[in-house]
Amino acid sequence: MHIPDAFIPIWQGGIYWIIALVFIALALKWAKNEMNEEKLPLVAVLAAGIFALQSFNLPVSMGTSGHLVGGALAAIILGSPFAAVFILTMVLIVQAILFGDGGITTLGVNIINMGVIGGFVGFYTFKGLKGVTKSMPIAAFVAAWLACVIPACACAVEMFFAGTFPLTEGLLAMGIYHAIIGVIEGVVTVAAIYLITTARPDLVDLGVKTVTGR
Amino acid sequence: MMDNKTFIIAGIIVALLIGVVAVFMASGxxxxxxxxxxxxxxxxxxxxxxxxxxxxxxxxxxxxxxxxPMPDYSLGESMGTMGGSIAIIGGTILAFLVVLGLACAIKFAVKPAK
Incomplete structure (x- = not known):
């Protein structure tokens, strides 16, 4: 759901940029205060992994493809929605500047959708469901699915404000396509959390997991 | 449990493998x-x-x-999947380095504000 420059007027892109900058500043503050030396490699490896996974478009039927976004993954693994903003901002900057995936004036709105909305929806859904279900896979799958679908709906509304999509038709198509793409998001997120917690249980705090051997 | 170095190397290898497989398998x-x-x-x-x-x-x-410079994760038609692989590998490593660099800069270079 990387919005290209052509889809949003420059002035609207500017407004989203200003909002995005507030969250980027908060994310930098998170990095400064919460990210310890132990977590630093995990943050960088997650950035590389999310970049690679975002280039992997899987067919989701109906002439459409989709890939992992990674907002929920980053937020859950690192225990903060601002971690998602931090990582997604960097990944989106590299994608926009070098690969033309997502625009420059629309970088702000893309950071809001995938980093901020994806990160917050993913993190708090996971936190809430983990408490209720006590199950990492269920909580992470639902969190990641919502972290794909809700930003997609936000994107449809932004496209309506930009005069690019009509509201209902845009919401319907974006919602349907991302409801399926969200399944990829869910499966990959659960698998990645499983792999990372197996390799380095000390780095991940999922809330209720007891770390053994320490 | 993996140490930091092994974890980073394993993580990057997994990321690069995903990226290269994506060049050949990703849906158009x-x-x-x-x-x-x-x-x-x-x-x-x-x-x-x-x-x-x-x-x-x-x-x-x-x-x-x-x-x-590299639209659609490719180096142009003539470079084909080889160009695509180079673009993805470069991008993955760059994403790693940019985040590592920024994170280190924030952690170690910036003096805490007092």
Whole structure:
């Protein structure tokens, strides 16, 4: 759901940029205060992994493809929605500047959708469901699915404000396509959390997991 | 449990493998947003396949335009999948280095504000 420059007027892109900058500043503050030396490699490896996974478009039927976004993954693994903003901002900057995936004036709105909305929806859904279900896979799958679908709906509304999509038709198509793409998001997120917690249980705090051997 | 060095190396290898496999296996169908654009422009049915050679109509008036050096994760037609692999590998390593660099800069270079 990387919005290209052509889809949003420059002035609207500017407004989203200003909002995005507030969250980027908060994310930098998170990095400064919460990210310890132990977590630093995990943050960088997650950035590389999310970049690679975002280039992997899987067919989701109906002439459409989709890939992992990674907002929920980053937020859950690192225990903060601002971690998602931090990582997604960097990944989106590299994608926009070098690969033309997502625009420059629309970088702000893309950071809001995938980093901020994806990160917050993913993190708090996971936190809430983990408490209720006590199950990492269920909580992470639902969190990641919502972290794909809700930003997609936000994107449809932004496209309506930009005069690019009509509201209902845009919401319907974006919602349907991302409801399926969200399944990829869910499966990959659960698998990645499983792999990372197996390799380095000390780095991940999922809330209720007891770390053994320490 | 893996130490930091092994974890970083294993993580990057996994990321690079995913990226390179993506160059060969990734679907060429439009993504959710592009697909929606085609639907609202009447070029594609909501649940139907994407017709070959359709192009999203873009109204560039009042819009910003920028041409990236490696558009669509490729180095151009002539470089083919090799070019695509180089682009993805470069991008993955760059994403790692940019985040590592920034994180280190924030952690170690910036003096705590007092």
């Amino acid at each position: 169908d439009p993504d959710g947003l592009e697909s929606t654009a085609l639907v609202v422009q009447g070029q594609k049915q909501l649940t139907g396949a994407t017709p070959p050679d359709v192009e999203i109509k873009e109204d560039m008036t009042g819009k910003f335009s920028y041409t990236a």
